[in-house]
Amino acid sequence: MCEIIYHPAYSKYNLGEGHPFDPLRIELAIDLLKELNILKVVIRPESVPAEKLYEIHDRKYVDDVERLSAGDNSVDAESYGLGTLDNPIVPGMAEAARLQAGGTLLGAKLLLQEKTNKVLQMGGGFHHAHTSMASGFCIYNDIALAIKEMTRRGWHVAYLDLDVHHGDGVQEIFYTDEKVMTISFHESGEYLFPGTGWLYELGQGMGRSLKLNMPLEPFTEGESYIEVMNRVLEPALGWFKPDVLIVQAGADAHFTDPLADLLLTTQDYRKIYKRVIELTDEKCKGRILFTLGGGYSIAAAFRIWTILYLTLFNREFSGKLPEEWRKKWSERTGKEIPETLDDILPAFDPIPRKAEIEKHNNETARRLLDAAAPDWI
């Protein structure tokens, strides 16, 4: 049983013309699911009140973000990372962020109330939001809010971050928390924003060895990604035995992503999602909450998230995407919309350093387990 959370007003989280975090990415996925006649009735969330965010963010940060969003420009925005290239000040941005946070929080509540055991929130995933700083397109940390809701009820939560960027905000917020395991697979901070997510970031105090980071080499391909993912996830989740798995399903590790350098294909994503859901059934009491996240190739992100949807419902789609529909969206986005849901293989030229990259990633996985696993007793 899987529930879908979505609100058409998610599209109000719009950071401006030409900004990579384009609301069309989600609209496209939703519209395709409708077009293919497979979208079930979605649950519409309510936005969280600003005060609820005090659970995660500094009070002053929340109040000032709300003021900036309402047009009050007496606030020193840049000290919060706002008014920058990544996080411009947009009227209504706070409300829009609170609605998406409401969606992720609703997902947590549905699971807590045992109304379902699988949720796909077709938005959210703002993993770069810090307690008092906006960063990397993120303002309010919806994931942290959902995690807190669950740990308050005594649940142990595992958080898996598949976005190509390190999940720094979520990791930092729960760095000392013994009820939360965070696992992030990302392109190494040596090469990619936000520059963190190193092996030695293992958590502090009671949270030690519960924060896991797998920095991957640029140009890592699906095969290597899945191999190290399995090597790390199985023992980590098997030992921690969480009550739920929250997954940030950013789609920016795709080979066409304009912001990063990993080389996953849609076929790889399908395998990853399948495996993650299997692992949830084996080791996380079958409970899973997916959020979306990054994914800046408009022509790729919607296909990856459609595949996520299909995988959750154990369905396949291998035909061509409807011609009229493609035309409509090509015009709206100004981008070529591919004919098929899946990438055409081979998707890219062979990578000369492939063997070296795989070796390096395997070494990293081994070093990570060597560092953390002795504490998993």
Add this chain to the structure above:
Amino acid sequence: MLIREVMHPDPVTISPDTQLKEAYKVMEEKNIRHLPVVDKGKIAGIVTDRDLRLATSLLSKFPFDTNSVVAKVMSHPVQTAHPSDPIEIATRTMRELKIGCLPIVEDGNLVGIVTGMDMLDALLRLTGIHQPSGRLDVRLPDRSGELARLTALIAERKVNIHSILTYPDKNHKIRLVLRVGTIEMKILAEAICNAGFEVIWPVHIACVK
């Protein structure tokens, strides 16, 4: 960065008549490896855990008794630095003489100590990632105005520069590693590339030349 910003003030000291076993105990208890020896308020020598272990080792030709006084085994005269010395000067002294620490002396009085570890901490502060940021690696001609042109481009786009590192490269060039507060590195790098700069990372950017 000056020594006074990285030194440990008020170091633990011993007197020349301290017994070796006592000195060793102080090191163990305080978890330190270097002890300045102070006589009548002035620095008279320095003794390290290595000095003590070598002096008392059975492998030594003339092993000292652990009841001997440190005055017999300490190094002197002592190399020191001043609190307003730049750290790179102190680092050079330590590297040249292959010594692990420098007592810091001002007006003849011992006011602090720095060790190799403090220099590593300083290196981490200089190269570390303190804000969410992307890395931009550029090769610049070594002449005036190039850096200004580059940083102006970045500022125009409302991107904050969190740190700048440079080091000499071949052929009158310098390498510049910037940590900048944006996730949109490739877009920024494209603009920089189009302005005629040689971008080393991110790679594979579509630069119109």
